[in-house]
Amino acid sequence: MEEARNWLTKFNGVGPKTAAIVLCFSLGKPAFPVDTHVYRVTGRIGLRPEKMTVEQAHPHLEAVFPPETYYAAHLNLIRLGREICNARKPLCPKCPARKLCDYKDKTK
Known part of the structure; x- marks a missing residue:
C-alpha cells in the first residue's frame, strides 16, 4: 500500500490527497483522503x-477511523463540510x- 502511495x-x-483518492475510490484500498472540508x-x-498540518492529518485520521469506514x-465529512460546516x-x-x-461557541 505504501509502495503504491x-x-x-x-x-x-499528485500529492497525498490525490494519491489517497486514487487508492480509495479507484482501487478500493484503505486510504483516507483529506481535503479542505475533511x-x-x-x-x-x-x-x-x-x-x-494537512500532511500530518492523513496518517492521523487513518488511525482515528477503522479502515472499513x-x-x-x-x-x-465532505458533505457535512459543504452543506453545514x-x-x-x-x-x-x-x-x-x-x-x-x-x-x-466561537461563532456567537
Missing part, C-alpha cells in the same frame, strides 16, 4: 489537533455533530 506521489501534481470539520469537532467517513458561515444549529464541537 509513493509511486503515485512521484507524478507531478480538514476543517475534523479540526472543529476535535478529531485532530487544530495546529496539525474510510470511504463512508470521507464522503460524509462551511468555512465562513457554518450552520451550527443544524449540525448533527454540534454536541461534539467547540467551534459553535
